[in-house]
Amino acid sequence: MRKKVIILLFTLLIFSLFCMDQTLGSSNDDSNYVRDELLVQLKVGVTDERLKELLSSFGGFITSEIPQIRVKQIKVPTHVLETVKRALANNPHINFVENNFVASASAIPNDTFYSSQWHLQKIYAPEGWNISTGSSEIPIAIIDSGVDPTHPDLASKLLQGYNFLKDNLDTSDVLGHGTAVAGSAAALSNNYTGVTGVSWNSPIVPLVVLNSNNYATYFDISRAITYAVDKGIKIINISIGGSSSSSTLQNAVNYAWNNGAVIFASAMNYSSSTPYYPAACNNVVAVSATNRDDTIASFSNYGNWVDISAPGVSILTTNNGGGYGTWSGTSFSSPISAGLAALIFSVNPSLTNQQVVDIIKNNTDDLGSQGFDPYYGWGRINVYKSLLAAVNSIPQRDITPPVTSIIHPVDNSTITGSITINVSATDNIGVTKVELYINDLLRGSVNAEPYNFYWDTTSELDGIYYIEAVAYDKAGNTGRSNITTVIVSNPKDTISPIITINSPVNGSYVSKMQKINVKASDNVGVSKLELYIDGTLKSVVIGQDNLTYTWNTKQEAPGKHLIYAKAYDAGGNIGEAIITVYK
Numbered sequence: 001m002r003k004k005v006i007i008l009l010f011t012l013l014i015f016s017l018f019c020m021d022q023t024l025g026s027s028n029d030d031s032n033y034v035r036d037e038l039l040v041q042l043k044v045g046v047t048d049e050r051l052k053e054l055l056s057s058f059g060g061f062i063t064s065e066i067p068q069i070r071v072k073q074i075k076v077p078t079h080v081l082e083t084v085k086r087a088l089a090n091n092p093h094i095n096f097v098e099n100n101f102v103a104s105a106s107a108i109p110n111d112t113f114y115s116s117q118w119h120l121q122k123i124y125a126p127e128g129w130n131i132s133t134g135s136s137e138i139p140i141a142i143i144d145s146g147v148d149p150t151h152p153d154l155a156s157k158l159l160q161g162y163n164f165l166k167d168n169l170d171t172s173d174v175l176g177h178g179t180a181v182a183g184s185a186a187a188l189s190n191n192y193t194g195v196t197g198v199s200w201n202s203p204i205v206p207l208v209v210l211n212s213n214n215y216a217t218y219f220d221i222s223r224a225i226t227y228a229v230d231k232g233i234k235i236i237n238i239s240i241g242g243s244s245s246s247s248t249l250q251n252a253v254n255y256a257w258n259n260g261a262v263i264f265a266s267a268m269n270y271s272s273s274t275p276y277y278p279a280a281c282n283n284v285v286a287v288s289a290t291n292r293d294d295t296i297a298s299f300s301n302y303g304n305w306v307d308i309s310a311p312g313v314s315i316l317t318t319n320n321g322g323g324y325g326t327w328s329g330t331s332f333s334s335p336i337s338a339g340l341a342a343l344i345f346s347v348n349p350s351l352t353n354q355q356v357v358d359i360i361k362n363n364t365d366d367l368g369s370q371g372f373d374p375y376y377g378w379g380r381i382n383v384y385k386s387l388l389a390a391v392n393s394i395p396q397r398d399i400t401p402p403v404t405s406i407i408h409p410v411d412n413s414t415i416t417g418s419i420t421i422n423v424s425a426t427d428n429i430g431v432t433k434v435e436l437y438i439n440d441l442l443r444g445s446v447n448a449e450p451y452n453f454y455w456d457t458t459s460e461l462d463g464i465y466y467i468e469a470v471a472y473d474k475a476g477n478t479g480r481s482n483i484t485t486v487i488v489s490n491p492k493d494t495i496s497p498i499i500t501i502n503s504p505v506n507g508s509y510v511s512k513m514q515k516i517n518v519k520a521s522d523n524v525g526v527s528k529l530e531l532y533i534d535g536t537l538k539s540v541v542i543g544q545d546n547l548t549y550t551w552n553t554k555q556e557a558p559g560k561h562l563i564y565a566k567a568y569d570a571g572g573n574i575g576e577a578i579i580t581v582y583k
Contacts, residue, residue, distance in 0.1 A: 032101060032244070033101045033244075034099070034100040036076060036077065036078045036081065037073060037074065037075055037217075037219070038076065038084065038088070038099065039072070039073060039099070039100050039218070039219055039246075039247075039248045040071070040088060041069070041071050041072070041094065041097075042093060042094055042095065042454075043094065043095055043420070043453075044070070044436070044443075044452065044453040044454055045443060045454040045455055046093040048062065051072070054542055055074060055084070057540040058076055058083070058084050059077050060075060060076035060077070060080075061074065061075055068229075068230070069222070069252055069255050069448075071219075071222065073100065085097055085099075087542050090543060090544075091542055092418065096247045098246060099244075100219045100248075101217070101244040102217045102218065103217075103240045103241050103242030117196060117315070117316045118311070119336065120196060120198070122292070122294070122311055123311065123382060123383050124382050124383050124384035127384035128343065128383030128386070129383075131347065131387040131388065132346050132347045132387055133200035133343075134186070134202045134339075134342055135201055135202070136201050138342045139204065139233050140186055140199070140202050140204055140205070140233075140236075140339070140342055141224075141231075142178055142181055142185070142207065143236060143238045143240065144177055144206070144207070144209070144210050144237075145174050145175035145177045145179075145210035146163070146179070146210075147161075147171060147173055147206040148173050148179040148319075148322065149171070149172055150322065151319075151320075151322050152194060153187040153191075153195060154179065154187060154188065156188060157186060157202075158203070158205075159204065160205075161205045162207055164208060164220040164223050164224055165209065165211055166208075170208075171206040173206075174208065174211060175211070175214060176321075177214075178210065179319060180317045180318060180319060180327045181317075181331055182204050182318065182335070183195060183318030184197065184198070184315055184317040184327075184332045184336055185197055185204070185237060185335035186198065186200070186342065188200075194324055195316055195318060195324060197339060198335075198340055198383070199339040201346070202342040205231070205233060209221050209224050216240050218246045218249050221238065221240065221252070221278065222248050222249055223252075225238075225252040225256050225263070226252055226255055226256070228256070229256045229261050233261065234261050234341075235341050235345065237265075237335045237338040238264070238278055239265070239329075239332070239334050240265075240266070241268040241276035241277060243277070245275070245280070249277055250282065251448065253282070254283060254447065255447055256283070257430075258431075258432045258474075259432065259447075260353050262338075264337050264338040265278045265279035265287070266279060266287060266330035267286050267287055267288045267289070267302070267306050267330045269289070269299040269329045270299070271300065273302055273303040273374065274303075276301060279305070279306075280305040285308060285357060286308075287308055287310055287330060287334040287337050287377075288301065288330060288375060288376065288377065289309065289310070289328075289330045289332075289333040290310065290311055290313075290333070290367070290376070290380050291312075292313065292314075294365070296309070296368070296376065297313050297328070299329065300312065301330065302374045306374060307357075307361065307377040307378065308337060308360060308361060308377040308380070308381055309364075309367065309377055309380045309381070310334075311333060311336060312331075312332050312333035312336075313328045314326045314327075314328055315327050336381070337381055341360065343383065343390075344359055344387065347387055348390045351390065352429065352474060355393065359386050359393065360386055361378040361379075362378075362389065363382055363386040363389050364377075364378050364379025364380055364382055364385075366378075366379040398473065399477065401479040402426060402472070402479035403426050404423065404434070404469050404479040404480060404481040405424050405469075405481050405482060406421065406424075406467055406468075406482065407422040408420070408421065409421065409467075409484065409486050410484070411482075411484050411485055411486075412486070413487070414487045414489050415486050415488055415489075416457065416488075417456075417457060417458060417524075418455065418457065418458070419455055420452050420453070421436060421454075422451070423436065423452070423453070423471075425471035425479070427471070427473040427477075428473075429475065432447065432472050432473060432474055433447055434446055434451040434470070434472075435470045436453045436467070436469055437467070437469070438455070438465055440466075443455070451469070458490050460488050462488055462489050463488060464486070465485070465488055466483050467486060468480060468483050492571065493523065493524050493570070493571030494571070494573065495524075496567075496574060496575045497520045497522040497526050497567035497568070497569050497573065497575035498567075499518065499565055499567040499575040499577045501516070501517070501518055501565055501577050501578075502518070502519055503516065505579075506581070507579075507581070508581055509582050510581050510582070510583055512552070512553055513550055513551070513552055514550070514553055514581075515550050515551075516547075516548070516550075516551055518565045520545050520565075522569045522575075525570065526543075526567055527542070527543065527569055527570050528567070528568040529541045529545075529546075530568075531549050531564075532562075532563075532565070533551060533561065533562070533563055547565070556583050557583070559582065560580055560581075560582055561580070561583060563580075564576070564578045
């Protein structure tokens with residue numbers, strides 16, 4: 001049967017960088033973020049109400065969350081984003097706050113077309129297929145721009161995915177990038193049609209986060225990661241990257257790793273050692289690109305954060321719309337490596353994610369300097385050697401429980417107010433979860449370090465409390481901490497804060513740009529300050545004992561004006577100050 005291969009060249013234009021949505025920040029990658037959104041992680045035990053209270057003062061609100069890693073997406077007016085970010089960063093109830101950065105798919109150099117898939121022979125895939133061609137029980141999640149649902153080499157392999165841009169089930173490709181990535185990992189094979197994927201039988205789960213302008217937010221990428229993990233998917237490919245590090249992204253990656261999944265990510269294509277994320281995140285396999293001569297591709301990023309390398313130049317794969325074309329970039333090195341991981345899991349499903357990664361790293365073809373180097377990582381992947389190692393591997397049953405202890409508070413201590421309970425948990429393989437119990441009641445659970453729990457004792461009755469932590473590992477072993485006994489003592493605070501308006505002076509005339517300074521003190525601590533002018537709230541600060549505000553009086557009517565300040569403490573006591581000024 002004569003095969004007709006339609007070669008379509010998809011060129012991502014440089015000027016697409018300037019076609020970002022108006023809600024995005026600067027095109028400089030370090031400041032590329034959604035202008036009216038922040039990502040926040042509350043401490044364990046802190047309710048949403050504390051966050052809502054602060055946000056309401058600025059017209060902000062919670063829009064969504066990733067409950068698995070306790071990260072909330074919030075909307076705030078663009079002009080107060082930095083103010084809100086600073087306020088949240090200084091708030092003791094919050095672990096971190098950061099911008100919702102955006103990432104882009106790897107750029108694709110225009111290279112010469114090839115009539116065959118040279119890369120499969122280079123990585124010894126045919127020899128490996130004599131051992132395994134993959135399993136329909138090992139799907140690969142493609143976090144990208146979607147996948148063409150009608151492509152003859154993909155349609156029958158697609159499982160239901162999700163579109164995080166539209167919050168629906170339409171996973172059609174909006175850019176073309178995702179279809180090409182999916183085909184290089186797991187195109188339908190041995191069917192007399194089109195191209196061959198690395199893992200012939202692995203289903204594909206398309207998760208859409210990359211829009212038609214070639215941008216994806218870190219929040220959507222993180223949502224897609226946790227979604228894939230919750231669906232039980234072990235192999236995740238992300239051929240997208242941004243140069244800004246992110247706690248949200250790292251938390252999502254840790255969630256995947258702690259639940260047994262392996263994430264492969266492209267190192268990106270800027271011929272730079274600058275780390276790109278998620279590839280440079282801990283617990284992600286970062287993949288650089290090699291060419292036909294087994295040398296580093298001219299466009300490939302490199303650095304000590306790169307783990308392995310794989311072919312990434314002129315990769316013949318599936319195109320959106322039903323055709324085929326050659327693509328280049330680490331966007332394709334990554335899914336080719338993900339396809340190898342799917343083959344390894346199909347040979348030995350009992351392997352842990354760490355064992356799969358170790359098998360790939362320990363069975364590469366060493367290129368460049370001997371051993372690890374920043375260009376090839378541990379070397380270029382070798383399918384045959386990796387599958388032989390998988391067949392010969394005998395995973396040992398883990399019977400060692402985690403070692404768990406409560407670091408703070410110490411035994412027999414007296415505590416007052418809000419504290420952070422710090423738990424240490426270690427394991428020979430890895431801790432997946434730590435739970436905190438107070439008087440035998442579950443108070444919180446965290447999936448990754450640090451194992452910290454926020455406890456506001458002001459809502460408790462005074463008396464003796466017993467604290468215990470339980471850690472779990474991947475094999476289901478549990479390790480219990482020592483029981484720490486503490487005494488909660490919270491004398492009721494009835495003393496109101498003392499607040500003064502230091503400037504302007506009562507009865508004075510104000511200038512055009514009048515600086516107002518408010519100072520407060522309290523026997524326990526000031527929790528919030530508010531400033532009103534003529535009954536209108538002008539400024540709020542949280543957790544500080546002073547407030548400075550510049551009042552533009554140009555638009556104010558001549559005559560008398562009232563400046564009113566309020567100070568709050570944790571006991572709900574309020575101190576007030578009011579002065580009269582004239583314009």
